[in-house]
Amino acid sequence: MEAFQLLSRGGAFDKQRFKNDVYLFSPAKSKHVEGKSSSKVDDGELPSELDFFKYAKGGTNKRKAANQNLQHEGKKQKTNHASEDEQDDDNGTSNSPLPKHRVTAKGSRVPEHVDVFEALTDRYQVPSRLLENLSNNGYNRPTGIQSYGIPILLESRDLAAISPTGTGKTLSYLLPIMAALGAPAASAKSDAGSGVRAVIVAPTRELAHQIHNECLKLAVGRKWRIILFSKSTASTLADKSVRDKVDIIVSTPLRLVSSLQAGNLELHNVRHLILDEADRMLDSEFLPQVQEITAACTHENVQKAVFSATLPANAEKIAMKMLRDPIRVVVGLKDTPLPLISQSLTYVADDQSKLPSLLTYLAQPYNPPVLIFTSTQPRASSLAEELVLNAIPNVDCLHAGMSKKEREDAVSRMRRGESWVMVSTEVMARGMDFKGVREVINYDFPTSVQSYVHRIGRTGRAGREGKAVTYFTDEDAPFLKTIANVLLQSGSSVPDWILKLPKPSKMKRRQMGKVKRLEIVNSARKIGRNDAVKKRDMIMGSKRRKQKAEGAQDATSDD
DNA sequence: AAAAAAC
Numbered sequence: 001m002e003a004f005q006l007l008s009r010g011g012a013f014d015k016q017r018f019k020n021d022v023y024l025f026s027p028a029k030s031k032h033v034e035g036k037s038s039s040k041v042d043d044g045e046l047p048s049e050l051d052f053f054k055y056a057k058g059g060t061n062k063r064k065a066a067n068q069n070l071q072h073e074g075k076k077q078k079t080n081h082a083s084e085d086e087q088d089d090d091n092g093t094s095n096s097p098l099p100k101h102r103v104t105a106k107g108s109r110v111p112e113h114v115d116v117f118e119a120l121t122d123r124y125q126v127p128s129r130l131l132e133n134l135s136n137n138g139y140n141r142p143t144g145i146q147s148y149g150i151p152i153l154l155e156s157r158d159l160a161a162i163s164p165t166g167t168g169k170t171l172s173y174l175l176p177i178m179a180a181l182g183a184p185a186a187s188a189k190s191d192a193g194s195g196v197r198a199v200i201v202a203p204t205r206e207l208a209h210q211i212h213n214e215c216l217k218l219a220v221g222r223k224w225r226i227i228l229f230s231k232s233t234a235s236t237l238a239d240k241s242v243r244d245k246v247d248i249i250v251s252t253p254l255r256l257v258s259s260l261q262a263g264n265l266e267l268h269n270v271r272h273l274i275l276d277e278a279d280r281m282l283d284s285e286f287l288p289q290v291q292e293i294t295a296a297c298t299h300e301n302v303q304k305a306v307f308s309a310t311l312p313a314n315a316e317k318i319a320m321k322m323l324r325d326p327i328r329v330v331v332g333l334k335d336t337p338l339p340l341i342s343q344s345l346t347y348v349a350d351d352q353s354k355l356p357s358l359l360t361y362l363a364q365p366y367n368p369p370v371l372i373f374t375s376t377q378p379r380a381s382s383l384a385e386e387l388v389l390n391a392i393p394n395v396d397c398l399h400a401g402m403s404k405k406e407r408e409d410a411v412s413r414m415r416r417g418e419s420w421v422m423v424s425t426e427v428m429a430r431g432m433d434f435k436g437v438r439e440v441i442n443y444d445f446p447t448s449v450q451s452y453v454h455r456i457g458r459t460g461r462a463g464r465e466g467k468a469v470t471y472f473t474d475e476d477a478p479f480l481k482t483i484a485n486v487l488l489q490s491g492s493s494v495p496d497w498i499l500k501l502p503k504p505s506k507m508k509r510r511q512m513g514k515v516k517r518l519e520i521v522n523s524a525r526k527i528g529r530n531d532a533v534k535k536r537d538m539i540m541g542s543k544r545r546k547q548k549a550e551g552a553q554d555a556t557s558d559d
Numbered sequence: 560a561a562a563a564a565a566c
Contacts, residue, residue: 203563203564203565204563204564204565205564205565231566252564252565252566253564253565254564254565254566255565255566257565257566258566280564285563285564285565286564286565289565375561375562375563376562376563377562377563399563400563400564400565425562425563425564426562426563426564427563427564429563447560447561447562447563448560448561451562451563478560479560
């Protein structure tokens with residue numbers, strides 16, 4: 001009976017019900033909203049294409065036009081316009097599945113872009129060995145950010161690169177670094193000076209690990225020392241004569257900072273400093289650490305570059321101050337998901353209704369692996385647990401509260417395709433490239449546009465299609481319109497009534513943030529529990545699990 | 560908004 005009630009509350013998209021709840025947020029406008037919505041109920045049922053064109057007229061195009069005008073306003077700066085469409089026409093090879101984006105490059109003396117990787121050898125003497133490694137790894141033609149960004153970095157210029165998720169930003173900075181490195185520091189003919197020459201900083205261990213892997217693939221046949229910085233690798237570099245022979249370090253910020261402070265690392269010889277996921281690296285939590293790192297890079301010719309799919313104005317300001325005579329490259333529209341990702345918003349009345357909705361979803365055919373995002377670590381753990389208890393196969397969990405080994409194991413199961421359902425926190429939201437992910441579910445509503453764009457950007461990578469579903473509850477209403485606009489901007493359709501919601505800024509958002517979200521409410525503790533618990537402990541680690549459970553109980557009793 | 564992540 002209980003289960004039936006839960007199911008009947010969750011399930012299908014229920015406009016009517018939500019509409020009533022809108023009153024809660026804007027009593028003054030409630031009649032207006034209701035009147036308009038009910039007279040246009042049919043709009044929501046139009047084919048999605050029609051819906052899109054309708055709203056694109058009002059919002060999307062205006063904004064595009066505004067963007068373009070802004071770009072033309074630069075005074076002393078030169079603007080380059082180009083389009084990947086043209087490049088595709090030139091070449092005639094239509095095996096490029098990548099979406100076609102407008103590219104703008106703004107700054108002084110912008111180097112010309114390249115249409116093919118081979119042009120890099122002619123123009124910049126990029127070693128052919130490097131290009132071989134490219135094609136061996138399946139890189140045939142440069143993406144937008146690669147064709148513009150690589151020449152800029154090869155000309156030793158500073159760069160702020162904004163390009164959508166899954167469009168090859170990593171290669172855009174790795175290739176120029178490797179082209180510029182020359183002989184390994186350890187070799188006799190090196191004129192590299194002493195100390196590491198390139199540093200790449202990323203916000204999570206998993207991402208740093210992935211970048212390091214890419215780095216190794218590209219460096220095949222060369223003897224550079226490329227270090228994924230961790231506690232153990234850092235300790236092997238305690239000996240200065242050893243660390244002076246390192247060429248490239250990939251690291252998370254705090255790891256670098258603690259080595260700097262311990263006097264176990266010098267960055268005075270760094271010629272290339274890359275901030276991946278730049279807006280994250282420049283947010284208030286990471287900024288002090290990043291500043292310490294940049295301050296330690298004292299070489300007069302240090303080249304700095306920042307990369308992200310999103311770069312809010314304040315982060316861009318900080319970035320531009322950091323950079324010297326920078327060039328700003330924007331591929332597509334900033335802070336916007338790929339149109340390849342078909343996005344939808346699903347109403348679930350409240351937190352308790354989410355699990356039944358998800359179970360219903362997972363009971364139908366879906367494309368594994370599915371990546372599910374929750375707002376907190378305990379919620380990720382307990383949701384994974386619930387799915388296991390409900391006999392969903394191959395459930396995995398990954399958050400930063402897990403041990404290093406547990407995290408690594410989870411990632412490798414994911415890479416091997418053994419995970420069908422991966423429940424995670426923001427730790428997985430940025431940069432991670434699991435090529436198979438075709439569906440993302442935002443179980444908990446994202447807390448920013450940036451978070452939304454990066455989360456759903458785990459699918460639709462390298463030209464593949466993807467699907468993203470976002471659950472929203474009554475509590476999420478104040479932020480719904482903001483995210484709905486992002487869907488519109490990227491070509492997904494949104495029901496009429498959502499767009500008619502009052503402006504987010506006018507809503508009472510303060511009181512909304514106070515709702516405490518604890519663990520996923522259990523709906524089905526039944527038979528086979530012991531087996532399920534064993535399996536769960538294998539997935540999440542029993543020790544950690546116990547700690548989490550105790551912590552959560554404390555939190556509950558507080559209430 | 561606000562939690563997450565970084566050692």
